[in-house]
Amino acid sequence: MNHRKRTKKDNILTARWNRFEKKTTKSFTLSQLRMWDTFIFLIRFCLLAIPLHLIIWTGYDFSHIISVTSHFTSNALTLLGTDFFRIDNTFFITTPTGMLAADIIKDCxxxxxxxxxxSLIIATRHAGIKARTIGIAAGILIIFIGNIIRLATTFHLTHMYGLGIFDITHNMLWQGGLIILVLVSWFIWLDKIxxxxRYI
Known part of the structure; x- marks a missing residue:
C-alpha cells in the first residue's frame, strides 16, 4: 500500500513538472530548448554532487573497497612480474633508486x-531506466578495472624506472586518465545506449 501511495505521488509530481515544463518551453526555439535541457542537466548534476560532500563530511572509510582494490592490484602486479610485497593495504616496491612504500587509501x-x-548518467535527460541501469552496472566494472590498471601500471613503471617517475604517472598521467575514462564511458553510453x- 505504501509503495502504491509513493508511486502515485511520484506520478503526480512528474505530471506537474511535465505541465510546468511544457508551459515554460512552448514558445522556445530549438536552440533555446537545447539550452533548457543543458540547464536542467547541470542542475541535476550539481544536486547529485551532494552525496560526494556527505561522504567526505561523514568520513566513510571504504575499507572493504580498499581491501578489494589492494587484492586485485596485487594480482595485477604479480602478472606484470613486479618485485614487491604487500602488508595489508601498503605496497613495498623495489625500484632502481630505492624502495617505494605506497598506501592504498580511500581516494585510490x-x-x-x-x-x-x-551523476552524469542520472542527470542525463530522457534516458530510460533500463538504459541507466545498464550504464551504471557497466560503469562500476569499467571504473574498477580502469582503476586497477592505473594503480598497477603506476607501481610497475616506478619499479622499472625509479621513484622519480611515480609522481608523474600518478598525479599527471593517471588522475587525468580516470577523468578521460569517465567522460569517454559517458559519451559511449550516450551514443549507444x-x-x-532497445533499452527504453
Whole structure:
C-alpha cells in the first residue's frame, strides 16, 4: 500500500513538472530548448554532487573497497612480474633508486570517478531506466578495472624506472586518465545506449 501511495505521488509530481515544463518551453526555439535541457542537466548534476560532500563530511572509510582494490592490484602486479610485497593495504616496491612504500587509501579506490559517472548518467535527460541501469552496472566494472590498471601500471613503471617517475604517472598521467575514462564511458553510453529504443 505504501509503495502504491509513493508511486502515485511520484506520478503526480512528474505530471506537474511535465505541465510546468511544457508551459515554460512552448514558445522556445530549438536552440533555446537545447539550452533548457543543458540547464536542467547541470542542475541535476550539481544536486547529485551532494552525496560526494556527505561522504567526505561523514568520513566513510571504504575499507572493504580498499581491501578489494589492494587484492586485485596485487594480482595485477604479480602478472606484470613486479618485485614487491604487500602488508595489508601498503605496497613495498623495489625500484632502481630505492624502495617505494605506497598506501592504498580511500581516494585510490576510484569512488569519486564512479560517483561522477553515476551523476552524469542520472542527470542525463530522457534516458530510460533500463538504459541507466545498464550504464551504471557497466560503469562500476569499467571504473574498477580502469582503476586497477592505473594503480598497477603506476607501481610497475616506478619499479622499472625509479621513484622519480611515480609522481608523474600518478598525479599527471593517471588522475587525468580516470577523468578521460569517465567522460569517454559517458559519451559511449550516450551514443549507444541512452536513447536507443532497445533499452527504453
Amino acid at each position: 579506490s576510484g569512488w569519486k570517478s564512479f560517483l561522477a559517472l553515476l 541512452a536513447f536507443s529504443k
